[in-house]
Structures are given as structure tokens and as C-alpha cells.
Amino acid sequence: KDERITLAHGAGGKATHTLIEAVFLEAFRNPLLEPLEDQAVLSLGGPRLAFTTDSFVVHPLFFPGGDIGELAVNGTVNDLAMSGARPRYLSSGFIVEEGLPTEDLVRIAESMARAAEAAGVQIVTGDTKVVERGKADGCYINTAGVGVISHDLTLGASRARPGDVVLVSGPIGDHGITIMLARGELDIEADLTSDTAPLADLVDRLLAAAPGVRCLRDATRGGVATVLNEVARASDVAVVLDERAVPVRTEVRGASEILGIDPLYVACEGRFIAVVAPEDADAALDALRTHPQGTEAAVIGQVKADPPSLVLLKTEFGGTRIVDVLVGDPLPRIC
Amino acid sequence: KDERITLAHGAGGKATHTLIEAVFLEAFRNPLLEPLEDQAVLSLGGPRLAFTTDSFVVHPLFFPGGDIGELAVNGTVNDLAMSGARPRYLSSGFIVEEGLPTEDLVRIAESMARAAEAAGVQIVTGDTKVVERGKADGCYINTAGVGVISHDLTLGASRARPGDVVLVSGPIGDHGITIMLARGELDIEADLTSDTAPLADLVDRLLAAAPGVRCLRDATRGGVATVLNEVARASDVAVVLDERAVPVRTEVRGASEILGIDPLYVACEGRFIAVVAPEDADAALDALRTHPQGTEAAVIGQVKADPPSLVLLKTEFGGTRIVDVLVGDPLPRIC
Numbered sequence: 001k002d003e004r005i006t007l008a009h010g011a012g013g014k015a016t017h018t019l020i021e022a023v024f025l026e027a028f029r030n031p032l033l034e035p036l037e038d039q040a041v042l043s044l045g046g047p048r049l050a051f052t053t054d055s056f057v058v059h060p061l062f063f064p065g066g067d068i069g070e071l072a073v074n075g076t077v078n079d080l081a082m083s084g085a086r087p088r089y090l091s092s093g094f095i096v097e098e099g100l101p102t103e104d105l106v107r108i109a110e111s112m113a114r115a116a117e118a119a120g121v122q123i124v125t126g127d128t129k130v131v132e133r134g135k136a137d138g139c140y141i142n143t144a145g146v147g148v149i150s151h152d153l154t155l156g157a158s159r160a161r162p163g164d165v166v167l168v169s170g171p172i173g174d175h176g177i178t179i180m181l182a183r184g185e186l187d188i189e190a191d192l193t194s195d196t197a198p199l200a201d202l203v204d205r206l207l208a209a210a211p212g213v214r215c216l217r218d219a220t221r222g223g224v225a226t227v228l229n230e231v232a233r234a235s236d237v238a239v240v241l242d243e244r245a246v247p248v249r250t251e252v253r254g255a256s257e258i259l260g261i262d263p264l265y266v267a268c269e270g271r272f273i274a275v276v277a278p279e280d281a282d283a284a285l286d287a288l289r290t291h292p293q294g295t296e297a298a299v300i301g302q303v304k305a306d307p308p309s310l311v312l313l314k315t316e317f318g319g320t321r322i323v324d325v326l327v328g329d330p331l332p333r334i335c
Numbered sequence: 336k337d338e339r340i341t342l343a344h345g346a347g348g349k350a351t352h353t354l355i356e357a358v359f360l361e362a363f364r365n366p367l368l369e370p371l372e373d374q375a376v377l378s379l380g381g382p383r384l385a386f387t388t389d390s391f392v393v394h395p396l397f398f399p400g401g402d403i404g405e406l407a408v409n410g411t412v413n414d415l416a417m418s419g420a421r422p423r424y425l426s427s428g429f430i431v432e433e434g435l436p437t438e439d440l441v442r443i444a445e446s447m448a449r450a451a452e453a454a455g456v457q458i459v460t461g462d463t464k465v466v467e468r469g470k471a472d473g474c475y476i477n478t479a480g481v482g483v484i485s486h487d488l489t490l491g492a493s494r495a496r497p498g499d500v501v502l503v504s505g506p507i508g509d510h511g512i513t514i515m516l517a518r519g520e521l522d523i524e525a526d527l528t529s530d531t532a533p534l535a536d537l538v539d540r541l542l543a544a545a546p547g548v549r550c551l552r553d554a555t556r557g558g559v560a561t562v563l564n565e566v567a568r569a570s571d572v573a574v575v576l577d578e579r580a581v582p583v584r585t586e587v588r589g590a591s592e593i594l595g596i597d598p599l600y601v602a603c604e605g606r607f608i609a610v611v612a613p614e615d616a617d618a619a620l621d622a623l624r625t626h627p628q629g630t631e632a633a634v635i636g637q638v639k640a641d642p643p644s645l646v647l648l649k650t651e652f653g654g655t656r657i658v659d660v661l662v663g664d665p666l667p668r669i670c
């Protein structure tokens with residue numbers, strides 16, 4: 001265990017998981033937290049409810065295709081949607097740095113309001129704290145969300161079985177690369193915008209068409225590679241990806257090469273991975289592709305029995321290599 | 336409207352309310368947020384649910400009688416309890432500064448776990464972000480909470496009526512003064528600890544004995560003066576306080592004088608105000624006093640028709656003065 005917290009602990013990969021398990025799960029352990037799904041499922045006397053939270057520390061606050069406010073709504077909406085819940089209510093917790101222009105805060109709040117409207121959720125409670133100049137970076141936002149689960153399916157990272165098919169809902173990595181470019185640290189321009197979007201509607205459509213869905217995960221920090229590693233471990237199976245099948249935009253591929261990072265590790269904020277029973281794979285792909293948010297959905301791999309707990313990539317050149325969880329933090333603070 | 340955010344916007348008083356109404360309520364407006372109660376009440380097909388959130392940015396992280404973790408649990412538990420809900424589930428959203436000793440994080444998580452256990456809640460979902468050195472102050476924590484409301488009472492700041500009685504559950508200001516002393520900025524020592532505590536149990540007892548409770552508010556940022564101003568405005572009544580009746584420890588009184596602040600504005604993290612119909616006032620006081628957390632509860636004032644929307648204080652010396660909402664931020668980052 002590291003003696004001090006490093007940026008890697010926030011990257012969503014190996015260090016994050018170690019920290020969560022060794023510190024938070026260890027302290028809080030209970031059956032609802034234990035599976036470490038994107039949301040907890042609560043039974044409180046009515047329909048099952050999904051409950052989740054995310055904080056957002058993205059830098060810069062405004063970027064092509066979105067801003068921290070829109071991200072804060074869609075991020076939590078999507079962690080609810082990954083249980084097949086209909087997202088209903090959000091909280092909005094702001095930590096604002098002294099000196100932030102009020103008009104920036106207004107712009108962010110208005111953007112949250114628009115995103116909430118688009119996702120069909122209401123922001124019903126909140127909190128506002130201010131810290132001294134230099135003690136934050138403009139503003140940080142936490143949202144928590146409550147959604148209603150009205151189907152009877154049980155989804156979870158531990159439910160993948162050999163033979164299952166792995167789908168992605170669209171091209172990957174747009175969000176992470178957009179943020180890196182928005183920082184101006186790379187001397188390239190690319191016609192790219194964040195993929196931030198609310199996914200509940202697309203998930204609804206998918207679950208209606210393909211009740212054999214085993215598990216859904218939005219591919220945020222750590223990207224597709226990291227969420228598939230979570231599935232491989234939780235289900236004790238192998239996930240075998242076909243590199244040629246993974247949809248990646250040319251601009252993302254180019255910028256990733258310059259950054260020296262594999263697009264499989266780059267965060268999306270509007271894409272998810274679905275693991276689906278083989279007999280429902282065609283219906284699932286069709287359901288995704290005929291929805292405006294899923295036109296570029298693709299089958300990208302298969303679940304196998306061996307080697308258990310690993311993600312393998314069949315490369316374009318015919319080789320096979322292990323795709324480990326993300327190590328380090330090549331793209332800090334992208335959400 | 337100020338052009339930039341100032342510390343006063345985070346103090347819980349006048350500037351905070353103006354900001355919340357002009358920016359957040361304006362953008363998010365809906366019937367559940369609109370009353371600006373301590374929690375939103377949700378109807379999702381089962382029992383009524385309470386939903387709330389708070390972020391915690393207290394400095395220092397550890398202080399006599401508690402730490403940021405315990406505060407983060409009790410604060411959200413208490414905003415749920417103010418609706419008479421039984422707190423059930425919490426989220427835990429951490430924003431950690433690069434460089435924080437891991438052992439501090441462990442200590443904080445363990446403290447949250449103990450506080451959750453004591454309050455009868457489970458921490459079922461969370462999130463962990465890391466920001467660069469200097470971009471936070473050790474760590475910030477957001478908690479959101481869900482509770483179950485099993486009574487039929489409707490509580491709210493707008494329900495106070497002339498003749499009602501105002502109670503406080505214990506001595507005020509311990510928490511805020513403890514934090515100021517812990518910073519070592521004042522050259523005094525006092526035998527004082529934070530009053531942070533979960534209040535749901537005490538509230539249960541109160542509501543069972545006194546169904547005529549109109550409204551409950553925990554006296555956090557802005558103190559008793561600020562929450563009573565909220566009640567006076569929302570109900571369009573006067574609240575008349577008796578200065579001699581307000582329980583304030585000698586140490587708090589002394590330190591407040593040195594700091595030049597009235598204890599009525601100093602935050603508590605384990606005290607609440609109850610407005611109670613006159614016929615239930617005795618039962619309410621009795622219910623509080625016979626519970627270990629309420630032994631020093633007191634009747635501190637009365638609701639009158641005039642002057643509407645104001646809080647008045649009958650001073651020890653026989654005079655009467657207006658107690659306005661908190662202006663400025665004399666005690667920054669106490670929670």
C-alpha cells in the first residue's frame with residue numbers, strides 16, 4: 001500500500017481499485033457495497049431503487065461538447081442506467097473556489113439544468129461550500145442519484161459466462177482525448193467533441209430487446225480495458241477482444257498515438273459495454289444500432305473460459321496480447 | 336449579485352441563500368427543491384423517502400471530538416432526520432489531494448464506518464477522485480443519504496404559527512468554536528469538543544411524544560439565528576427569543592466574545608431547533624430532556640404574528656433587538 005495518495009489513485013485503474021478495496025470497502029463492508037457495481041440496489045418497500053454517486057473535478061471546466069455541469073448530470077445518470085434503472089432524482093453538491101466568476105457558476109448550473117431535462121431527472125436537493133482561493137480549481141461537483149428499477153433482471157459484472165458476446169455502444173475515447181486537447185498541452189487540433197450523453201434511454205431499448213444482457217458498465221475512467229478487466233475478474237472468465245472490431249475515430253487514434261496511450265484506456269462519458277448471452281447478441285446489436293445514440297455500436301469480443309480473469313486482445317496483426325487494468329494516470333482529471 | 340464567489344457565499348447565511356436562490360433554484364426549479372428544506376421528500380411507489388446531500392470541507396481534518404469523516408456521516412444523517420426519516424443508506428464521495436498520507440484516509444474511513452454504525456446507516460456506494468497537490472486541502476467529502484419516512488406528519492419551515500414554542504435540543508456553538516480553537520489562531524485553550532452526533536433517535540422520540548411538531552432544522556452553518564430566520568420568513572411570522580434561555584457553555588461564550596461573534600450564529604453539528612404547537616410544548620421538552628442527547632434541551636422562544644419575517648431577541652438586559660441572518664463569514668470552513 002502506498003504511503004501517500006498519488007494521482008494514480010484517482011485514475012480509475014489498478015491503484016484506484018486497490019485503494020477502494022483496502023481502505024473503503026475494508027471500512028464500510030456490507031452486502032450492498034461489496035459487489036462494487038456502478039450503483040447500489042436498494043429495497044425500501046416499493047420498487048427496487050438504484051443509488052449512486054460521482055464527484056467531478058474535470059479540468060478545464062468548459063470543453064468542446066460539454067462542461068463539468070453536463071458531465072456531473074450524465075455521469076450519475078449513467079451509473080444508474082447501468083442497472084437498467086430509470087434515473088429520477090439527483091442531488092447537486094458544489095465545492096466552489098473563492099474568486100470563481102459568478103457567471104461561470106450560472107453557466108454550469110444552466111448546463112446541469114439542461115442535461116437534467118434531457119435525461120428526465122430532477123435536481124431536488126443540494127449543497128454549496130466555498131473554499132479559499134487556491135484550495136480548489138474553480139469548482140468541483142458531486143452528484144448522487146436515485147432511480148427506479150422496473151424490470152426483474154439481475155445485472156452484474158460477475159454474471160458473464162463463456163460464450164457471451166461483448167458489445168460497445170459506440171466509438172471509444174472521444175471524451176478523454178477532447179479534454180487533453182482542450183488543455184492545449186498537445187500541439188494538435190482535431191475536430192473532436194466529448195461524447196457525454198445520458199444513456200438510460202438506449203439501455204431501456206437494449207434491455208427490452210435483449211433480456212439476456214448479463215452486465216452493463218459505462219466505460220469512464222480507465223476506459224473499456226478497465227471495465228472489461230472488472231468483468232473478467234468478477235466472473236472468473238476470459239474476455240477476448242478483436243482489435244479491428246473496436247470502433248475508434250481517426251482523430252482519437254491519432255491523438256492517442258501522440259500521447260502514447262492505447263484508446264482502450266481512454267475514458268468515454270457516453271459509451272457503455274454490454275455483455276450479452278449469445279442467443280440475444282443479434283437482437284442487442286440491432287436494438288443499439290437502430291437508436292440514434294447507438295448507430296456505431298459493435299460486437300467487439302467474446303467471453304471464454306480461459307485464461308480466467310484476463311482480457312486478451314487479438315491484434316490487427318494477428319497476434320494476441322494481455323490487456324491489463326490501467327496502471328498510472330496518463331490522463332488526469334478527465335472527469 | 337456579486338461578480339465573483341466569496342467565502343461569504345459558503346457561510347450558510349445571507350449570501351449563501353441569495354446564491355442558492357439566484358443561481359441554483361433559478362436553474363433547477365421544481366416543486367421538490369423549491370421549499371429549500373434540509374431534504375427532499377420523494378414518492379417512488381413505496382414509503383415516502385427523504386433524500387439529501389452535504390459536502391464537507393472542514394479544516395483541520397481532525398479536531399477535538401471528531402473529524403471530517405464523522406461529520407460527513409452525521410451531517411447527512413441529520414438532514415434526513417429533520418424530516419423525521421429513519422436514515423438508511425449513504426454514499427461517500429471523496430476528493431483527495433495528492434500527497435495525503437494514506438493513514439489519514441484510513442483513519443477518516445474508519446471514523447465514517449463507526450459513525451455509520453452508530454447512526455444505523457450503511458455506506459453502499461461511493462466515488463474517489465484525486466486532484467493535484469495544492470488543488471484541494473487534504474480531502475473533501477460529499478455524502479448523500481436516503482431515509483424512510485414512516486410517520487404521516489408534514490414538517491416544514493413554512494408551518495410555524497403564532498403561539499408556537501421554539502425549542503433547542505442542547506447547548507449551542509460547541510462545534511464552530513471547537514474548530515476555530517483547533518486551528519490555533521486564537522491564543523486560548525478551552526475544554527471544548529465538537530457536538531457532532533446523529534440526531535435521528537432523538538427526533539424519533541420527539542415526534543412520538545409531540546405530533547404537534549411543525550418544523551425541525553439542525554443548526555449548522557449560520558447557527559440558530561440563521562435557521563430561525565428561515566422559519567420566520569417561510570412562515571411569515573416573528574420568532575421572539577429569550578436570550579437568557581438559550582443554553583451556551585461558558586467556554587463558548589468566552590471564545591465567542593474574543594472572536595467578536597454572537598453564539599447564536601455559531602454552527603452546531605448535533606443540535607436542532609424544533610418549532611412545536613403550544614399544546615405539545617411540555618411533552619416535547621420532556622421527550623428531549625429524558626433522552627441522553629437532549630438533557631440540556633430548552634424552550635428558547637415563541638412564535639408571534641408580528642413583526643412578520645423577523646427574529647427578535649429579548650436581551651438579558653431587558654431590551655429587544657433584531658437578529659438578522661448571518662452576513663459575511665466569520666468562521667470559514669467549519670464543516
Ligand SMILES: Nc1ncnc2c1ncn2[C@@H]1O[C@H](COP(=O)(O)OP(=O)(O)OP(=O)(O)O)[C@@H](O)[C@H]1O
Pocket residue numbers: 012016020024025028033035036037038039053054075079220221427428429458459460461462463
Ligand atoms: N470512497 C468510496 N467509498 C465507498 N465506495 C467507493 C468509494 N469510491 C468508489 N467506491 C465504489 O467502488 C466502485 C468503483 O467506483 P468508481 O468510481 O470507479 O466507479 P464508476 O463511478 O462507475 O467510475 P467513474 O467514477 O470513473 O465514473 C463502485 O462500486 C463505488 O461505489
Ligand SMILES: Nc1ncnc2c1ncn2[C@@H]1O[C@H](COP(=O)(O)OP(=O)(O)OP(=O)(O)O)[C@@H](O)[C@H]1O
Pocket residue numbers: 092093094123124125126127128347351355359360363368370371372373374388389410414555556
Ligand atoms: N448547489 C445547490 N443546488 C441545489 N440546491 C442547493 C444547492 N445548495 C444548496 N441547495 C439547497 O438549499 C437549501 C439550503 O442548503 P444548505 O446546505 O444551506 O442546508 P443544510 O445542509 O441544512 O445546511 P449545512 O450545509 O450548513 O449543513 C437546501 O434545500 C438545499 O437542498
Ligand SMILES: [Mg+2]
Pocket residue numbers: 038078079082217218219220
Ligand atoms: Mg460507471
Ligand SMILES: [Mg+2]
Pocket residue numbers: 054075076079220
Ligand atoms: Mg461513474
Ligand SMILES: [Mg+2]
Pocket residue numbers: 126127128388389390
Ligand atoms: Mg448543506
Ligand SMILES: [Mg+2]
Pocket residue numbers: 373413414417552553554555
Ligand atoms: Mg440542515
Ligand SMILES: [Mg+2]
Pocket residue numbers: 389410411414555
Ligand atoms: Mg446539512
Ligand SMILES: [Mg+2]
Pocket residue numbers: 053054055461462463
Ligand atoms: Mg465513480
